[in-house]
Amino acid sequence: MATILIVDDEQDIRELIAMNLQREAYDVLEAADGLEAVAIAKKELPDLILLDLMLPEKDGYGVFQDLKANKKTQPIAIIMLTARGKLDERIMGLSLGADDYVCKPFSPKELMLRIKNVLSRVQTHPAGAITQNGDFKLDKNELKFYLCGEEIDLTITEFKLLVVLIESADTVQERGDLLRRIWGYNDMIQTRTLDTHIKRLREKLGSHGNRIETLRSVGYQFNSSDSSN
Numbered sequence: 169m170a171t172i173l174i175v176d177d178e179q180d181i182r183e184l185i186a187m188n189l190q191r192e193a194y195d196v197l198e199a200a201d202g203l204e205a206v207a208i209a210k211k212e213l214p215d216l217i218l219l220d221l222m223l224p225e226k227d228g229y230g231v232f233q234d235l236k237a238n239k240k241t242q243p244i245a246i247i248m249l250t251a252r253g254k255l256d257e258r259i260m261g262l263s264l265g266a267d268d269y270v271c272k273p274f275s276p277k278e279l280m281l282r283i284k285n286v287l288s289r290v291q292t293h294p295a296g297a298i299t300q301n302g303d304f305k306l307d308k309n310e311l312k313f314y315l316c317g318e319e320i321d322l323t324i325t326e327f328k329l330l331v332v333l334i335e336s337a338d339t340v341q342e343r344g345d346l347l348r349r350i351w352g353y354n355d356m357i358q359t360r361t362l363d364t365h366i367k368r369l370r371e372k373l374g375s376h377g378n379r380i381e382t383l384r385s386v387g388y389q390f391n392s393s394d395s396s397n
Contacts, residue, residue, distance in 0.1 A: 170215035170287050171195040175205040175231065176249065177223055181272075185218060188276045189283075202226025206234050209241050216245040216267075216287060218279075232264055236323070243311055245286050245324050249274075265323035265368060268351070269361075285352035289328050301334045301392055303376070315376060325350065326369050333380060333390035342387040362388075 172194050174182050179200070186196045197212055199205035203225040209217060217235075221228035228248060235241040247268045267286045270279055297308040305314040306327065313322050313330065322330065329350055333341060346362055366388060370377030381389045 169193045169195060171197065171212065172283065173197040173199060173205065173208060173212070173214040173217045175199045175202070175217060175223065175228070176220040177201060178220075181220075184276065185279070188280055192280060194283075200224075202228065202231045205231050209235055209244060210238065213240060214244060216247065216283060218270075218283075219246050219248050219266075221248060221250045229264070232266070236265070236321075242321060243324060245289075247282060247286060265326060265365075267323065267325050281352075288352075289324065289350065299331055299334055301337050301390070304330075304334055304379075306331055306334065315373065320372055322369070322372065325365060326372070329365055330369060330390075333388065337390045337392045340383055340387055340389045346387060 169192075172189055174185050174189075174196065175198075176182050176185075177200050182198050182200070186198065189196050197208055197214055199208050202223040205217070205219070205223070206226070208214075219228045219231060223231070226234075228250075232246060232248075235244060235246070245267045247270060248266045249270050249272060251272050267289075268282050270282060299306040299308065303316045306312070307314075308331065311324065311327055313320050313327060329346070332346065332349055343362060351361060366380060366382075370380055373379065376394070379391050379394060381391055383389060
């Protein structure tokens with residue numbers, strides 16, 4: 169089973185999460201502050217990190233940025249945790265590229281489901297599979313993306329989203345379908361997660377960002393040809 173690092177300065181929360189994870193047969197690691205979290209993540213390379221934002225020594229944003237700046241820890245999936253109602257924190261977390269976001273207080277059952285959804289996304293890439301469309305190349309074995317031969321760093325969620333769009337090039341992908349396939353959300357949920365990830369993905373694609381077309385109120389489409397030409 170996967171290894172999960174719990175990062176929270178509140179011991180009772182760590183114990184509650186750890187108990188539920190162990191019931192699901194996950195291996196569990198714990199850290200009580202940001203510096204300890206970075207050290208453990210670099211040494212143990214867990215499959216997923218549950219990252220509280222309000223931490224001593226180094227806050228959750230700092231931890232996230234340190235891990236994503238390191239080649240070894242960049243692929244680790246991260247679910248951010250924060251107090252309910254902190255809308256600005258949620259927006260910032262998603263804009264940075266977090267794989268998911270859970271508000272406190274949370275239901276342990278919901279948290280376990282979100283963990284399973286995230287892990288299913290990062291662990292199901294076919295070995296040796298290559299997806300390519302013109303200058304866009306994605307190696308689903310190595311989880312690497314190349315644009316015009318240059319490697320571009322993507323989060324796991326951005327990578328998965330780009331794979332889905334490119335493998336369905338020139339075909340509209342409806343919002344509901346993308347939310348189900350990438351995040352495991354149902355049709356009824358109202359979220360800006362998809363739009364935030366598309367925005368960040370376009371920014372990383374630079375002048376090629378217009379290849380991802382928005383179809384208002386419908387969804388998104390990857391165009392095989394550059395619409396600006």
